Amino acid sequence: MRNHRNKRPLVDAALLLVCTASMATAGEIDPSSSDAPVRGIIKSVHQATLATDLQARIIRLPLREGQHFQKGDLLVEFECGKVRAELDAALAEHRGNLATRDNSRSLKKLNAAGSFDVAIAESAAEKSEASVQAFQIRVTQCTIMAPFTGRIVDLIVNEFDMPAANGALMRIVDDHNLEIELIAPSVWLRWLKAGTAFSLLVDETGTTLPARVAQIGAAVDAVSQTVKITGLIAGSAEGVLPGMSGTANFNTAGQ
DSSP: OEEOTTOOOHHHHHHHHHHHHHHHHHHTOOTTSTTSOEEEEEEESOEEEEEOOOOOOEEEOOOOTTOEEOTTOEEEEEOOHHHHHHHHHHHHHHHHHHHHHHHHHHHHHTTSSOHHHHHHHHHHHHHHHHHHHHHHHHHHTTEEEOSSSEEEEEEOOOTTOOOOTTOEEEEEEOSSSEEEEEEEEGGGGGTOOTTOEEEEEETTTOOEEEEEEEEEEEEEETTTTEEEEEEEEOSOOTTOOTTOEEEEEOOOTTO
16 A cells, blocks of 8 residues: 655646736735735545555455545455465465474484474474465455545456556545645745644635644745645535645734
């Protein structure tokens, strides 16, 4: 599973910057003022593209695009008869190596076996134990469980498909834990700080979301003289989906 929580598409930042600059120019607003318009994009705190290196056929794919799931729900199940048979064979071999090791130790106590024989038996037991552990890990890959509560954005495979190794299976997103990404003028750093309140008027729904600044970017873009800001929604975000956008309003009166 490849987690994309910290990856931010450059095109999003570019769109935010262009919109902000054009709005400020049209209204001749001082960009250092909190009244300067800033665009924001709603993103999910958790999102992931699920994949596996297991070479097996999909036998269960219980959900479809757009459907909700809870953390721990089954998302994908593979046909793993061969892997389980290989695990059984590894377990049988390991039991035999353990018996040989224990017998060697007993013979050594009776001076009927040397230290070299015991070392070889112990090494074989350790090797087969590692093989068992490797197959046990492969068996756990026969099912993919939801790492968080959310929804399926893209379903890339179908039941009975045999995906390529490390090929993407589906893209999932947490639609409950949302954040707002803003690209603001760097001069706002004169007054902007974590905890600063603002609101976002969402284009798609027409609703206004109360929010607070959670994190300020670690560096300023020297070319555009902007800084990335992350805000967390302070109230209900019902009906709001990742990818929606809107205009942020910072009212710094009294702050």
